[in-house]
Amino acid sequence: MDTMLGVTILASEYVIGCDGDGGRIDSLGVDENGSPVVVEYKRGTDSGVINQGLYYLSWLLAHRDAFRALVRERLGAPAASQILWSAPRLICVAGGFTRYDAHAVREHRRSIDLVRYRYYGDDHIGLETVASVTGLSGTVKRSRRQESGQRGVRQPGGALAELAEAVDEVLLGVGDGVTRVQRKQYVAYQRLCNFACVPPPQQTKLLIYLKANPKKVELIPGFTRNVTRVGHHGTGNLEVQLRTERDLERAQDLFRFSYAAA
Template sequence: MSGLKLFHTNGGVTEVVPRLAEAEADVQGLVEAHMERLLGVRFLASEYGTGSVHGGRIDSLGLDENGAPVIVEYKRATDAGVINQGLFYLAWLMDHRAEFAHLVRDRLGATAASQILWSAPRLICVAGDFTRYDVHAVREHRHSIDLVRYRLFGDDLLGLETVASVTGAAAVAKGARRRAAGPTPVRGQGGALADLADAVDEVLLGLGDGVTRVQRKQYAAYQRLRNFACLCPPQQTKLLVYLKADPKAVELIPGFTRDVTGLGHHGTGDLEVRLRSERDVERAAELFRLSYAAA
């Protein structure tokens, strides 16, 4: 991984030299076996055929935490064609929605199939490296694309680094992207809670250059590669934010934070944060950062 060095510190300092996989299939097999944990994507199919007309095979198909269809393409090292190949399959996917929905229904059930977020299909490219031309190309596309660099360390360590991540809107500067992406469902309602929602939105988008927002009817999801926060519409006197921070690793404060592990709610994350004022947003800032780091 670019700029990252890993060392053993027992009995001195010994560098763990990074390496690439022996074959592309090794990377694909590892990610597919743990796709939800590594990418926040539920695995659907491997080497999925696109028929005689397109004549291709999609490396991996999946469905992300927000119900968006996901295509994952892998390359052992650097390959200038991985983005164009993925975009080719993304176009196929949008032309074969019924076929994909049938696959989701078979693997994940009718409810998941009925809630597919067709407005935000994603392409994730996992490769040994990317060029600056790849990064530039991604930012010029009107598609949701993530470039993820991998490295293997020693016998049992895997490193993933998001090199570039853009939302489905035109890829522009973060501030402009926020304005262009449109309102979250909590905006336009007037009053203090709408202003508070704007403040939360600004804080969450400002946590890193790779943060994107995905809009669903019930919540707005903020993600790096995976969701790290979900902001729900106002509930009378408060906003609810669900975070990926571990509830057992933080001090729970009655009326402010709650462990919702195993409890049904909109969005993803097991730590519920209740916000009623700008002061609460300030109090929650460290929890936002913890969740961002965990995603």
């Protein structure tokens, strides 16, 4: 779950009751940003997995105390206090989906990922995102530069603020299905899993943490750093330091590499 979906599992076959009707959530967890996640599985192609998952997601949002207690029991009180209720997610994993399924999820105001599994021989399995929609507000898909322009005011902060706006625009446009998730300590850019996390700008530079494996890239002093054993906000073990627009141009291959890894 953690490696392939970016989800820390809390329970499997979690029994619920909803207005007299019971059920079992296949998997219940939290993602890298603290968002509650319901995961439902089907062996083949079954449109019912989406409606079933939405039923369980509705139950979850109506029973936040029960979920918070589960997180506290499994992960501790600090994790329970950091749950991001603004971005609950449903991940449906199945052998296949139809074009009607992909259309249907776009009509819901929920964050839903349709993920198809494939076996490769007897020992390997792969996951492919078929459709990914966000139930957050429309600003998630717009860059900060676009948002500030619509409001008629500029974001405060000078050159680094402008660089942060440019980074936001590039990360949102690096590939399909990118979602921006705002946390207090950082902004996460998410495919199925986080591929980039950006804390607030420092005095002279902007730091970005990527999913890319530091051992597979050339580390350049003052530009890239392995932070596998270094504490930092957000997820990702490759730190990229940006000071200028030129640094941003140099970093774009790393962004794409990280996006592919997520």
